[in-house]
Amino acid sequence: MREDEWDGVRSFDSIEFQGETRRKFTFEKKLCAYDKNAGSQLISTINEMENHLIQNEGIPVVVDLSDVKKITACGATVLFSSISLCQLETSNSFIIKVIPPTDSYAQSLFRRSGLWDAIRPGTLRKLDKLWDVKSNFQSGNDPDRHLDPTLEILQENLNCKFPDKLKEAINEAYNNIVRHAYPKEGSDTRWWQYSYINRETNKLVFCIADRGIGIPLSFKNIEQGSATKLISHAMIKGNTSTLKPYRGKGSWTMQKPVVKDIKHKLIIVSENGVYKYVDPDKELELYSLGSSFKGTLLAWEFDIGNHS
Template identity: 45%
Template structure:
């Protein structure tokens, strides 16, 4: 009996954001793993030459190609910008090395701490409900991408899980999802309710504190949260369609002076 194929048609694609690319990477590869069908998707590439060039040159096309867990493991050997990890001890240092190589002059300490905190949250909290429907090959797994745009001098790092969303970890159903994300990002707040927890959110926000042109973006459930610094009110918005999991993106203006405080 022949297996069905899902066609992903990007022929009319004009552009895709780094966050959108990671979300696509996570959904496609998680389906490849859970279905056990490496050939589940057929990719139709963008028609526009410059978009197709970026689609392939960024490593996205290679990351979406047929394959399961072995393909994702191979991406680490290939030093792809699109990567998927499942073990903090095994994958954190290679991630930081990749960022350091991309930026030429090393990974900012605040960003090291923020990424470590994000991965720790994924490992300890995102998949704590075993009934979330994910196969064993996907539990504790995350997806990431780092990108340096030399034309605009911006560096972006995105990481996403497919576990329980931030809003679903809190019981305040009277609040919107974006309000719950903002609540979760306050220092001292933890979904566990333990008073000694809840310090990690500040680590996640610290990398963007120095420059107002830098930003932190969190998408989870139906909520969007954008943070610049403690002196600027965060932006909140509701999403029409939910993101099943949590996606975090840091965006830096490399000309903004942060490099002077890098280490």
């Protein structure tokens, strides 16, 4: 078996850490949510951690990132959502402690990207502060309250007008989460997001994750098939989980910013399905992971030319 292959087996040890017994969850070298091997590893580990802390009310945890050498935007967003979810569900700021990467580049990125501030001990007050300091990492539950601050933060980092079609897609993603991701009445309709601008490549990346029922489950009563098939079905203009024609624009709106432009990309991860729209002249990349993400992750890579 190659070093980067995943055999589906995980072991989590109890250790003494800073004077108390904690269960250690070790993450692999590449923090990525959509790569076949790295994505399966990451999602399997956060699933085990969430089951341990939320379902089983287990002992506190140490998240060990010391082996991590590469942090992708999608991987960072999923990790942020998982750690924050555990902190909120247990109402314990210190339920998780983190060992940062030892690799110098990964450690620098871990801190300057804002990931450390996003996953450090804390609950709702910490999440509110991320908005106050205009962090690249944020979490919200109200589109009316959080859309404008999100766009303002992104606009501040651009020297050009913020793309209207991406604004529309982000707004639709927020509304879809609030309306469809959490069907249980009274649920916190929360999402987690990360955005950044790569000055070297002139790319704007925006990732958003919810921890709801996922796209495939919301379409199970309408269409049959694998997670990838159901995600693909959801992305066809006019298809809707409500069976109401006037409500069939949501998923298409989220893909609309990247259609007909080879410089723009969209990645979706929901359950074990991965949907990658990277080139309008090529077939979609559709494949399954070895683990199922509880929720939906959307990521846009948007070319901003030489205007940033």
